[in-house]
Amino acid sequence: MSKPTLFTLFSPRLLDIYDVSNSIVVIIDVFRATSTIATALHNGALKIIPVDSVEKCIAIGNATPKSITAGERDGKIIEGLAHGNSPAEYPRSFIEGKTLVLTTTNGTKLLHMALKNGADEVITGSFPNLSAVCNHLIAQKKNVILGCSAWKDRINLEDTLFAGAVIHRIKEHFTIHCDSSLMAEQMYQLHKEDMKSFIRLTTHWHRLAAYGLEKDLEYCVTADAANVLPVYKSGALIAQA
């Protein structure tokens, strides 16, 4: 039996090139949406509703019992919302049993695009849930698209590195004819031992470190700190049992 295929896309702009209809799409937004999603679910959040606008966030928050609205712009909590985008804001003592309505731009956009294009399944991944993602992809034996959310469609390194980390672990199980995947894995191999210093060279680090988020960003590249599998079902991400 032939192995399933694996492709990596470096920007949402490239999604249309690939056939997602028979694939699991992994949404990757390392700084920080998919790191925060894994963390909140790992700490017992009931579910996470990703939304692409502040208005929707407030409306859904108002309509949902025990919900928390969250979102940032330029490192500050958006007016009208209650919390920010940092994984550190969602310990078990705070988030357990609650619904997090999370406003993000890049990750949510790609997630909705993948659903619209008919993805077979949508999950989210970042270093904190690296093993959960890898184990699921190996077990499912389906085609995989590793979708980097990028930043305003610009390719970024942190999402690429996570794609590379996944490929490094699961490549024997897939047929991979994809230069982006080859590049991602080589970048990961080159930097897996110096990840926390290397990410300081990325454009996104410079953008976010200006807001004092260095500890956050280091957490976001820490493998298996929140090892749960977020799966999108009926409008929300829930932890797969």
Next chain:
Amino acid sequence: MSKPTLFTLFSPRLLDIYDVSNSIVVIIDVFRATSTIATALHNGALKIIPVDSVEKCIAIGNATPKSITAGERDGKIIEGLAHGNSPAEYPRSFIEGKTLVLTTTNGTKLLHMALKNGADEVITGSFPNLSAVCNHLIAQKKNVILGCSAWKDRINLEDTLFAGAVIHRIKEHFTIHCDSSLMAEQMYQLHKEDMKSFIRLTTHWHRLAAYGLEKDLEYCVTADAANVLPVYKSGALIAQA
């Protein structure tokens, strides 16, 4: 005085993200359009007219004295055209003083997109004219966009490696806040000593090697084998004196 900026785009799909209007855009299509363009001009071709369809190629060929029509699909000369896409087909004894009307898909598409978006100048680059490209970019002191032509919009490694080679040589002269550029340079640094073996891992190698083009592809990653600067002016690429 602040340094000019440099960005790398890995696929034509990403061109709109960047402001090309005050930039020199370097069209990169290593396998093989921009390698063939450099070679033909280096060997004395009068000019090269890049076209995106066979029909245009034939029409312009018919209307142009001393012209050669060229283009391939699946490793064979396209019916109705006279020659192929291999740089080896264009020695001085054959091409000197002639106009090459060249049908390509990926490179020509990006070139026309860059012109349409108002690029300040469009030049072409590949390993055979690496030094000419680098020297020009340093001398001009303008913003630069290294444009990888990719393959049907899919990111490829050989174009990325050339972008990396350029960045490696000229980075001190530019302000670079671009993760694609960082990746490209690191991939080049990792493989500059084993280029001819590493390119055998790329998707495009597998596509073209099936047609017996290995020698061609090795030539296309040989630095400065045809060190000329192709500049687009009035509908054609000509060698800058």
